[in-house]
Amino acid sequence: MQTSHRTLLAKLLALAVAMFLFAVFVLPPLYDLFCEITGIGGRTDGKYEAVEVRVDTSRQVEVQFVAANNAEMPWEFYPMEYSVVVHPGESRAVNFFAHNTTGENMVAQAIPNVLPNNAADYFHKTACFCFDNQPLAAGEQAELGLVFILDPDLPDSVNTVTLSYTLFDITDRTALSISQIQ
Amino acid sequence: MAHGPATLADGWVKYISRWVFTTNHKDIGTLYLWFSFAMFILGGSFAMIIRAELFQPGMQLIKPEFFNQMTTMHGLVMVFGAIMPAFVGLANWLIPMMIGAPDMALPRMNNLSFWILPFAFAILVATLFMEGGGPNFGWTFYAPLSTTYAPDTVNYFIFGVHIMGASSIMGSINIIATVMNMRAPGMTYMKMPMFVWTWLITAFLLVAVMPVLAGAVTMMLTDINFGTSFFDAAGGGDPVLFQHIFWFFGHPEVYIIILPAFGVVSQIIPTFSRKPLFGYSSMVYATASIAFMSFIVWAHHMFTVGMPIAGELYFMYATMLIAVPTGVKVFNWITTMYKGSLTFETPMLFSIAFVILFTFGGFTGLMLSIAAADIQYHDTYFVVAHFHYVMVAGAVFSGTAAVYYWLPKWCGKMYDETMGKVQFWIAFIGFNITFMPQHFLGLAGMPRRYADYGLQFADWNMVSSIGAFMYGAAQILFLFNVVRTITHGKPVDKPEVWEGAEGLEWTVPTPAPYHTFEKPPQVK
Numbered sequence: 001m002q003t004s005h006r007t008l009l010a011k012l013l014a015l016a017v018a019m020f021l022f023a024v025f026v027l028p029p030l031y032d033l034f035c036e037i038t039g040i041g042g043r044t045d046g047k048y049e050a051v052e053v054r055v056d057t058s059r060q061v062e063v064q065f066v067a068a069n070n071a072e073m074p075w076e077f078y079p080m081e082y083s084v085v086v087h088p089g090e091s092r093a094v095n096f097f098a099h100n101t102t103g104e105n106m107v108a109q110a111i112p113n114v115l116p117n118n119a120a121d122y123f124h125k126t127a128c129f130c131f132d133n134q135p136l137a138a139g140e141q142a143e144l145g146l147v148f149i150l151d152p153d154l155p156d157s158v159n160t161v162t163l164s165y166t167l168f169d170i171t172d173r174t175a176l177s178i179s180q181i182q
Numbered sequence: 183m184a185h186g187p188a189t190l191a192d193g194w195v196k197y198i199s200r201w202v203f204t205t206n207h208k209d210i211g212t213l214y215l216w217f218s219f220a221m222f223i224l225g226g227s228f229a230m231i232i233r234a235e236l237f238q239p240g241m242q243l244i245k246p247e248f249f250n251q252m253t254t255m256h257g258l259v260m261v262f263g264a265i266m267p268a269f270v271g272l273a274n275w276l277i278p279m280m281i282g283a284p285d286m287a288l289p290r291m292n293n294l295s296f297w298i299l300p301f302a303f304a305i306l307v308a309t310l311f312m313e314g315g316g317p318n319f320g321w322t323f324y325a326p327l328s329t330t331y332a333p334d335t336v337n338y339f340i341f342g343v344h345i346m347g348a349s350s351i352m353g354s355i356n357i358i359a360t361v362m363n364m365r366a367p368g369m370t371y372m373k374m375p376m377f378v379w380t381w382l383i384t385a386f387l388l389v390a391v392m393p394v395l396a397g398a399v400t401m402m403l404t405d406i407n408f409g410t411s412f413f414d415a416a417g418g419g420d421p422v423l424f425q426h427i428f429w430f431f432g433h434p435e436v437y438i439i440i441l442p443a444f445g446v447v448s449q450i451i452p453t454f455s456r457k458p459l460f461g462y463s464s465m466v467y468a469t470a471s472i473a474f475m476s477f478i479v480w481a482h483h484m485f486t487v488g489m490p491i492a493g494e495l496y497f498m499y500a501t502m503l504i505a506v507p508t509g510v511k512v513f514n515w516i517t518t519m520y521k522g523s524l525t526f527e528t529p530m531l532f533s534i535a536f537v538i539l540f541t542f543g544g545f546t547g548l549m550l551s552i553a554a555a556d557i558q559y560h561d562t563y564f565v566v567a568h569f570h571y572v573m574v575a576g577a578v579f580s581g582t583a584a585v586y587y588w589l590p591k592w593c594g595k596m597y598d599e600t601m602g603k604v605q606f607w608i609a610f611i612g613f614n615i616t617f618m619p620q621h622f623l624g625l626a627g628m629p630r631r632y633a634d635y636g637l638q639f640a641d642w643n644m645v646s647s648i649g650a651f652m653y654g655a656a657q658i659l660f661l662f663n664v665v666r667t668i669t670h671g672k673p674v675d676k677p678e679v680w681e682g683a684e685g686l687e688w689t690v691p692t693p694a695p696y697h698t699f700e701k702p703p704q705v706k
Contacts, residue, residue: 005359008363016355018393020397023394023398023401035420070416168415
């Protein structure tokens with residue numbers, strides 16, 4: 001093979017490999033970062049450390065709760081209060097009810113989502129069952145707690161915030177947690 | 183047999199070994215073309231099953247699960263098995279002859295890149311006979327349909343995609359190396375025929391995005407088998423990420439399919455207009471800018487995922503911008519014909535039909551690019567009609583034109599002009615009867631990818647199916663005409679074959695000898 005072919009071949013193969021690595025290792029984190037910065041997709045941040053803030057009593061915001069099961073999840077899962085009215089800056093605790101209706105020990109994971117998108121960055125959770133996975137033994141019931149604060153900087157256009165949880169069955173991928181219940 | 187290829191007269195073993203071990207660009211081009219035609223017939227028969235089921239409302243012939251496998255396999259086989267290898271076949275045959283090179287730059291890799299392809303498709307098609315059936319999640323294989331809810335055979339599908347991706351990457355590297363390193367003395371970049379230019383640009387697109395496709399299916403593979411959560415919300419992933427990655431590959435992919443088709447008609451129209459191509463350099467720049475822009479418009483396929491308004495506006499305007507260089511090309515083709523001494527041989531008929539119907543498909547593309555309107559059109563038959571106007575009347579018509587145009591050069595025999603014209607008119611009319619009504623169906627709200635439909639869609643669906651059977655029949659006639667030409671065609675012996683043909687490939691004897699340009703020609 002001529003040298004000119006060989007160098008070109010090496011360069012093009014390197015380009016192909018680089019694009020593969022770009023797709024697998026760069027694009028997904030980049031996408032997450034993009035969503036995090038822009039709040040697109042209603043993603044909320046992780047655990048929030050409460051700081052001393054002024055409670056804005058002049059303003060009331062309705063927070064609605066939605067609970068849904070992912071396709072094959074058989075649990076009973078609903079918010080104990082469907083909506084609450086809070087002042088921005090005020091810390092509020094609510095509970096969700098979960099009941100493993102099956103005869104199997106299972107592990108669930110709740111994934112939160114906030115609408116409208118521009119509210120996602122201002123919805124802070126100081127405690128949430130969604131930070132951990134939820135093992136429930138067969139037939140077991142539980143009240144799952146959430147403590148949240150709406151940031152006083154919440155855009156003025158937002159009067160209603162909807163927080164939805166989708167509950168996923170992750171029993172298969174957490175064989176360890178199952179043995180911990182037993 | 184000191185020189186030249188083994189023929190059937192040398193015995194079966196030698197004849198088959200010739201094709202299996204060949205490193206000759208003409209042999210490999212022939213293999214690619216026959217393989218792609220076989221896949222075209224296979225994908226076409228899937229389409230016939232789809233149209234037969236949709237002939238009337240209600241379920242008649244097949245089960246909905248199988249219908250889903252048919253739509254998926256039709257798309258995959260046509261895109262990756264028929265259209266792409268057809269143009270790689272043309273590139274193999276023509277690029278060395280057009281630039282005055284004796285062969286492709288990397289002949290052994292050329293052999294490998296072809297011969298892994300039949301295995302990829304054997305694996306893919308075999309899934310239809312396995313428990314659980316073949317891939318049923320649409321050719322765009324969106325997660326989680328293709329991960330959480332996919333049949334177990336999805337792993338075969340992933341492996342098949344990996345192989346065909348490797349084949350495409352090797353093929354394109356070969357084309358780039360050939361064009362960049364093996365041009366005859368005096369053949370500067372701006373003297374290369376348009377077909378070579380469009381393929382050079384396409385090859386760069388392929389090297390850039392086929393690995394992204396491989397990455398997407400690899401992430402699917404690990405999500406399915408190794409517990410990662412790239413596209414699984416339960417583990418912190420996001421199914422929408424899949425769509426972004428897929429279309430980051432998928433949008434350049436549609437230009438990978440159409441750019442070589444642009445190249446083909448840019449060769450044929452000047453010949454039968456007996457004028458040089460109008461605006462050669464603007465054609466080159468238009469092709470390059472289309473290729474560049476194909477990387478920055480991908481999310482116009484996903485206007486309904488819930489993008490912020492700024493994103494929708496950006497992708498909408500960027501998409502509309504592609505109409506500018508494409509318009510330049512259409513303008514140049516028409517201007518090439520303007521005041522030319524036109525004759526209407528079969529390749530020219532297909533090329534003119536290409537220009538008209540591709541432009542039509544481009545206009546429906548512009549309609550789809552309007553984000554607000556796309557929310558209505560999304561996933562309806564309007565989209566199906568749009569991309570068949572650009573894929574079939576675009577890529578397939580130009581591929582057919584290319585076969586008729588260069589077939590006399592390849593085999594030294596002239597095809598039957600009457601049969602060619604009959605095929606053209608059946609294909610042209612059948613194509614429009616098939617896909618024109620699908621615009622109406624889509625605008626009326628018929629969703630794509632369903633095995634059944636509401637009664638209000640019955641009439642146009644029946645019309646569409648009748649057109650599809652017509653178009654399918656035209657392909658059988660095409661096969662017959664090509665085979666008949668090879669066996670009984672009238673011999674041609676003048677090198678230029680067509681009166682107005684320009685280019686190095688028309689300076690070699692007809693039929694093209696097994697080895698051409700062993701001594702490079704001098705290009706002035």
